[in-house]
Structures are given as structure tokens and as C-alpha cells.
Amino acid sequence: MNFTFNTPPDIVFRSGSTRELGELVKSRFQKPILITDKGLIAAGLVDPAIKSIEAAGLNVLLFDDVAADPPAAKVKQAVNFAREHGADGVIGLGGGSSMDTAKVVAVLMNANQSLEDIYGTNTVKGKRAPLVLSPTTAGTGSEVTSISVITTEEDTKVAVVDNALYPDLAVLDPELTMGLPRHVTAATGIDAMVHAIEAYTNIHRKNPLSDALAREALKLLSSNIVVACEKPGQKDAREAMLLGAMLAGQAFANSPVGAVHGMAYPLGGIFHIPHGLSNSLMLEPVLRFNAPNADHQYAELADVVAPGAAGTNAQKCDAFISRIIEIIEATGVERRLSQLGISHNDLPRMAEDAMKGQRVLQNNPRTVTYEDALAMYTEVL
Ligand SMILES: NC(=O)c1ccc[n+]([C@@H]2O[C@H](COP(=O)([O-])OP(=O)(O)OC[C@H]3O[C@@H](n4cnc5c(N)ncnc54)[C@H](O)[C@@H]3O)[C@@H](O)[C@H]2O)c1
Numbered sequence: 181m182n183f184t185f186n187t188p189p190d191i192v193f194r195s196g197s198t199r200e201l202g203e204l205v206k207s208r209f210q211k212p213i214l215i216t217d218k219g220l221i222a223a224g225l226v227d228p229a230i231k232s233i234e235a236a237g238l239n240v241l242l243f244d245d246v247a248a249d250p251p252a253a254k255v256k257q258a259v260n261f262a263r264e265h266g267a268d269g270v271i272g273l274g275g276g277s278s279m280d281t282a283k284v285v286a287v288l289m290n291a292n293q294s295l296e297d298i299y300g301t302n303t304v305k306g307k308r309a310p311l312v313l314s315p316t317t318a319g320t321g322s323e324v325t326s327i328s329v330i331t332t333e334e335d336t337k338v339a340v341v342d343n344a345l346y347p348d349l350a351v352l353d354p355e356l357t358m359g360l361p362r363h364v365t366a367a368t369g370i371d372a373m374v375h376a377i378e379a380y381t382n383i384h385r386k387n388p389l390s391d392a393l394a395r396e397a398l399k400l401l402s403s404n405i406v407v408a409c410e411k412p413g414q415k416d417a418r419e420a421m422l423l424g425a426m427l428a429g430q431a432f433a434n435s436p437v438g439a440v441h442g443m444a445y446p447l448g449g450i451f452h453i454p455h456g457l458s459n460s461l462m463l464e465p466v467l468r469f470n471a472p473n474a475d476h477q478y479a480e481l482a483d484v485v486a487p488g489a490a491g492t493n494a495q496k497c498d499a500f501i502s503r504i505i506e507i508i509e510a511t512g513v514e515r516r517l518s519q520l521g522i523s524h525n526d527l528p529r530m531a532e533d534a535m536k537g538q539r540v541l542q543n544n545p546r547t548v549t550y551e552d553a554l555a556m557y558t559e560v561l
């Protein structure tokens with residue numbers, strides 16, 4: 181046995197904790213920049229956080245111009261804003277896009293490195309500013325990962341992966357997710373399920389802690405996602421989803437994702453299809469493609485999502501895939517690329533771009549070639 185495992189040192193999971201945010205963070209900085217997007221301002225989620233921070237005696241700066249699948253130019257704007265206004269810490273409040281932007285701002289605002297300098301793995305030099313993250317989607321798990329995903333000027337999604345990106349504190353308040361619209365609940369919840377599944381089948385860094393977290397995450401997510409979609413005000417389901425997404429984040433931060441994400445990135449990078457929906461679209465073809473090499477692991481996961489499943493590994497693997505697809509269909513998300521405006525002519529460029537994602541493809545239980553990628557895109561067109 182040989183593994184390393186990292187996670188943030190401080191995690192607060194409590195309903196209503198946004199109203200205590202100021203007390204939770206006040207020892208860490210005096211003039212934090214709060215990084216979020218306009219959708220969250222409109223949803224009324226940012227105001228209580230700001231009030232709480234101010235009530236604790238801090239001076240808070242607001243950057244609310246985060247864009248989905250954060251484009252490099254926007255991230256640089258946020259870094260400049262933090263520098264110009266003399267921020268001494270960062271709070272990321274929002275979905276993966278806001279938290280990923282916040283992570284990079286915390287790293288770059290006091291550094292001599294440029295954004296391009298830190299693309300890749302273990303590239304961060306120097307000390308980042310204090311960093312607190314609070315998720316509003318039950319999805320990415322970014323609040324507990326060492327990853328930030330940025331979209332380059334060439335529409336390619338690249339990652340910064342460095343232990344410096346783990347926050348000092350993650351604050352999880354399930355109340356923030358109560359108003360998530362159905363399609364966001366579905367897509368981000370499926371993203372979290374994919375994190376758990378792909379962490380479980382990583383061929384390089386699979387480890388017992390990630391396995392245990394992934395199984396628990398998948399149990400919570402698979403049994404609550406449809407309820408959260410159909411009864412959005414159901415507090416227990418929202419809580420289970422947020423917890424499941426966090427556990428899946430801890431799992432894949434230490435046993436990174438594979439070809440579902442690799443195949444999904446071009447959908448986000450080129451067509452701006454939301455990250456969770458991109459993953460959801462590619463999940464079935466990749467699971468079927470991987471099955472010859474990963475059927476024993478998928479069979480183990482059948483015990484989690486389809487407890488009655490019995491028989492050989494191949495039969496249980498089938499039961500696992502069928503159950504996952506049944507859940508996805510029940511959430512009502514789109515199932516075809518053509519429903520999102522993608523045509524046959526786009527597929528070669530997508531397959532070419534997918535091949536650039538070796539950072540994640542190398543973790544996959546089966547090697548994906550350009551022809552394989554093209555075949556899988558064609559399958560879900
Ligand atoms: N860092 C990581 O470990 C990691 C992991 C997976 C994905 N990602 C990245 O995260 C990004 C996707 O993040 P996401 O799926 O959380 O979506 P997002 O942050 O892009 O947000 C999607 C939309 O949902 C809205 N929204 C968010 N929370 C809401 C709420 N509670 N109520 C109402 N509206 C709300 C936002 O305003 C936004 O319009 C992608 O760039 C993806 O690549 C990062």
C-alpha cells in the first residue's frame with residue numbers, strides 16, 4: 181500500500197453557517213475580496229454573507245463578475261481587482277466557477293507568477309493569501325479540492341493543480357442550495373456522481389480513503405438527486421447532496437477523474453455547455469467503453485447504487501450502468517449533443533481537443549484514442 185491523501189484543515193458543515201461567516205473568518209484577514217457571480221447576487225445569496233462579514237468588523241471588497249467555466253481574461257481581471265484594492269484574503273462564494281476563480285486569485289494576488297505560469301501540476305511558488313471557500317451548488321466539490329479549472333483564450337480547459345489551492349477553511353451551508361433551479365441541481369449533482377465513480381476507477385492513485393469517500397458519496401448522491409430535483413425545498417435531500425458532493429470532492433482530489441471529464445471538457449470549452457451537463461452527456465458512452473477493464477469496480481459500485489444486483493461481475497456491472505442511466509433520465513437533463521446545437525461536423529474538433537486532456541485521460545481504466553473519442557461523441561450525437 182502506498183498513497184498520500186490531502187484535504188483542507190478546517191471544514192464547517194452547518195445549516196445557516198453563512199450568517200456566521202464573519203465570525204468564522206475574522207481571524208484570517210481584515211480586508212477580504214469576496215468572489216462570486218451575478219446570478220448569486222440576484223438569487224439573494226451574497227447579501228447575508230456580506231452583512232455577516234461586515235458585522236464581524238471586516239472591510240469586504242466585492243468582485244461579482246465571475247463567468248461560467250472561468251475564462252482566463254476574467255480571472256486576470258479578478259486578480260488585478262484584488263491587487264488594486266489591497267485585499268489581504270479571498271472568499272470564494274458560489275459554484276465551481278466562483279470557487280475556482282477565488283483559488284487562483286489567492287495564489288496570484290501577491291505573487292510574481294502569471295496565470296499561464298501556474299497552468300499544470302505543482303507549479304505554484306510562494307505563499308498564497310488566506311482562502312475561504314463556500315459552495316452554492318452540490319456539485320464540483322471545489323471547496324475541498326486542490327484544483328482550479330480555467331478556460332484559455334483558445335477555448336481549451338486547463339487546470340491548475342497544487343496543494344496551495346486547498347482552502348484554509350471550507351464553509352458548507354446547505355441552505356444556500358435550497359433555491360438551485362432543477363436543471364442546475366441535476367447537472368451539478370451528476371457531476372458529483374461522476375467524481376465519485378471516476379475516483380473509484382483511477383488506475384494510478386486509487387486509494388482506500390478515496391474509495392470509502394467515493395462509495396459514501398455515491399450512496400448519498402444517487403439516493404437523493406431525484407428527490408432534490410422533484411422537491412427542491414426538501415432540506416434533508418439538499419443536505420445529503422451537499423455532503424455527497426463534498427465527499428466526492430475529497431475522493432477525487434486524491435484520486436483524480438478520468439475520461440468522462442476528459443470527453444466533457446471540449447463541450448464546456450467550445451460550446452459553453454455547463455460542466456455537469458457535459459459530464460452527464462458523456463457518462464454512458466464512457467462507462468460502456470470502460471466496462472471491459474473496470475467491470476469489477478463497477479460491480480462493487482452496484483452494491484452501492486443497486487443493492488439487489490446479483491450475478492457475475494459483468495452482470496453487476498450492467499446493473500450499475502443501467503441504474504446510473506435510470507437516475508440521469510429521471511432528472512430530465514438533455515441526453516443528446518444534437519439537443520444542444522452540436523452537429524456531426526463539430527465532432528472531429530471535439531475529439532482532437534479531448535486528446536489534449538491527457539492530465540485526466542491518463543487516469544482512465546482504458547486508453548482512449550482519437551478514434552475512440554470520435555466514436556463516443558458519435559454515439560451520443
Ligand atoms: N475545482 C474543482 O475541483 C472542480 C471540479 C469540477 C468542476 N469544476 C469546474 O467548476 C465549474 C462548474 O461549476 P458549477 O457546476 O458549480 O457551476 P457554476 O459555478 O458555473 O454556476 C452555474 C450557474 O448556477 C448559478 N448558481 C450557482 N449556485 C446557485 C444557487 N444556489 N442558486 C441559484 N443559482 C445558482 C450560478 O449563478 C451560475 O449561473 C466548471 O468550470 C468546472 O470545470 C471544478
Ligand SMILES: [Fe+2]
Pocket residue numbers: 320371372375441455459
Ligand atoms: Fe467535474
